[in-house]
Amino acid sequence: MNIGLVGSGAIGQYLLKNINGSSNGDLNITSVFVRNYDKYKHLEKEYNVELFTDLNEFLAADTDIIVEAANVETVKALLPEIIKEKDTMLISIGALADEALLKTVSGENNKTLHLPSGGIGGMDLVQNARALGNLDTVTLTTRKPAPSLIDEPVDAETVVFEGKAKDAIDKFPKNMNISIILSLAGVGIDKTNVVLIADPKAELNKHTINISGSFGDAEFTISSNPLPENPKTSSLAALSVYATLERLAENVKIG
Structure with missing residues (x-):
């Protein structure tokens, strides 16, 4: 499964490290959308990804799903366009408290929106x-x-x-x-x-x-427990994203 990543914060870096930085044959982050190329250009060599600063070019890349790992403001600005083109996984789920945005992304002509459980379960x-x-x-x-x-x-x-x-x-x-x-x-x-x-x-x-x-x-x-790389982020929140991606790549579905 080829993954496009929006954002390179704590969870984005966690995913790059544990997907591209390990021997996970089913998952591969191939492209990353960022606002500042110079700030994150080291990721290209470190994790063998292609960086994009143009959203249309990013969406045109060969990816099976887009994972948002940015913030609520980015979701509100970009999600309506992304979900038209690609299945999407959302981390900044608080953005969906905006009923107008939720209605927009729930449109029948859109792709599938995946919502991991984050720092809770059940x-x-x-x-x-x-x-x-x-x-x-x-x-x-x-x-x-x-x-x-x-x-x-x-x-x-x-x-x-x-x-x-x-x-x-x-x-x-x-x-x-x-x-x-x-x-x-x-x-x-x-x-x-x-x-x-x-x-x-x-x-x-x-x-x-x-x-x-x-x-x-x-x-x-x-x-x-907090994520070691960023104490403000729940380790379970990061794990829930990784595990949801793993389940999407599996043939046997539980639940």
């Missing part, structure tokens, strides 16, 4: 529970180290947000991508409950998901 369970209207409530409770959310020191857990996913991503755009993937898998951004807690004792991000409906109920908790 999206198969949430989607199964949603089938035939069997899912009623979804709540995401996220605990993060206090300094990552608030400036002043605190001695006890402090709720910094409690409300719906739609408002959570507006107020905490760098912290609430996961609330959007959960909303899309479940009951939507207007109905998904979100609680964000600044915890002075926390060392890792912890996400607890509670769902209930006529199917029953479920609770699961995920604690993820």
Whole structure:
């Protein structure tokens, strides 16, 4: 599978290292779209990729899927054009809180948009529970180290947000991508409950998901170590992108 990569931040570099920098015969990043060629030209020799600064030329390259590893602003600017031409995998899922953008990229004439689960899991369970209207409530409770959310020191857990996913991503755009993937898998951004807690004792991000409906109920908790190359990025978020690409290249599908 030939992959085109948009962006070369922490997850982009992770993918280059673990796909092109290892002996993975099924996956190969062949092209990378960047804004600044001189800044990233070393990637061409280091990972045997071709760099592009022109979007049309990038989309014309021989790739099977485009992986976005940039940011919300880039997604809003480029995704409507990319999805017309290529299957796409989105990392900056928070961009889809924009209902107009979601409607645009969901158009029937577009290619397939793949959304990895990022720093959480259990999206198969949430989607199964949603089938035939069997899912009623979804709540995401996220605990993060206090300094990552608030400036002043605190001695006890402090709720910094409690409300719906739609408002959570507006107020905490760098912290609430996961609330959007959960909303899309479940009951939507207007109905998904979100609680964000600044915890002075926390060392890792912890996400607890509670769902209930006529199917029953479920609770699961995920604690993820940071990516060694970038402590602000969840290692599970990077792994979810790599693993989703692997599954796309396999003949046997689970779930």
